[in-house]
Amino acid sequence: MKREDLQLYFIMGTSNVPPQQQPIYILEKALQAGITMFQFREKGPHALTGLAYEQFARQCQKLCHQYNVPFIVNDDIELAIRLEADGVHIGQDDFPVGEARKKIGNMILGVSVHCEEELQIAINHQADYVGIGPIFPTSSKSDARPPCGTSFLQQARSLHPELPIVAIGGINCTNAQTVFQTGADGVAVISAICESEDVEHTVNTFRSLSCINK
Numbered sequence: 001m002k003r004e005d006l007q008l009y010f011i012m013g014t015s016n017v018p019p020q021q022q023p024i025y026i027l028e029k030a031l032q033a034g035i036t037m038f039q040f041r042e043k044g045p046h047a048l049t050g051l052a053y054e055q056f057a058r059q060c061q062k063l064c065h066q067y068n069v070p071f072i073v074n075d076d077i078e079l080a081i082r083l084e085a086d087g088v089h090i091g092q093d094d095f096p097v098g099e100a101r102k103k104i105g106n107m108i109l110g111v112s113v114h115c116e117e118e119l120q121i122a123i124n125h126q127a128d129y130v131g132i133g134p135i136f137p138t139s140s141k142s143d144a145r146p147p148c149g150t151s152f153l154q155q156a157r158s159l160h161p162e163l164p165i166v167a168i169g170g171i172n173c174t175n176a177q178t179v180f181q182t183g184a185d186g187v188a189v190i191s192a193i194c195e196s197e198d199v200e201h202t203v204n205t206f207r208s209l210s211c212i213n214k
């Protein structure tokens, strides 16, 4: 994985998409416009299960493959292994980082971290990147922690200048610049793209903001 892959990391599941919109169509528009990484995150009260869940994952994977964009599975390590996904993203309550690393071998491993200790454990187990958030309030994750602002992001960047870091939570085209200026390699977003009326414009705006400070 390259650090640049984190630049605009789109996360989506069926429950994130407004009614009358097709999730796979939104993903295709986002890929066409230039997202750099995708995470399949199918959770929430009306989430797909069983065969429909796996078929949807495979559909998303196929599209990502066509656009040469890494396909990451949220939480479900077994699905990631079965599909030969590019990687897995886990949080602190999902799976011990060391066990995840053993199970997935060389696949990309992303880990959510909220403090120095979690950060160090992720690094010790060769996490390929860390996710830090929620930076701002979010309505896309029902069990999100209180917003943490950019202070831990700033601390993580100064402690580990070379570590791939993606910021997440309530990030939109208006506040993304602050996040890039703090040192994130990229932003991970759900609603900013899923609820956008012009996905191409939104993607282009995020990507231009990410370059301003480089």
Ligand SMILES: Cc1ncc(COP(=O)(O)OP(=O)(O)O)c(N)n1
Residues within 6 Å of the ligand: 009, 011, 039, 041, 074, 075, 089, 090, 091, 092, 093, 094, 110, 111, 112, 130, 131, 132, 133, 141, 166, 168, 188
């Ligand atoms: C890139 C990225 N960062 C953080 C998360 C959150 O992971 P987690 O805390 O495990 O919460 P869920 O997404 O599983 O609800 C993420 N998914 N991606």
Ligand SMILES: Cc1nc(C(=O)O)sc1CCOP(=O)(O)O
Residues within 6 Å of the ligand: 011, 112, 131, 132, 133, 134, 135, 137, 138, 139, 140, 141, 144, 145, 168, 169, 170, 171, 188, 189, 190, 191, 192
């Ligand atoms: C999936 C997720 N994880 C978070 C964390 O803080 O770890 S916040 C979040 C939701 C991000 O969605 P939106 O871009 O719509 O705010």
Ligand SMILES: [Mg+2]
Residues within 6 Å of the ligand: 074, 075, 089, 090, 091, 094
């Ligand atoms: Mg998780």
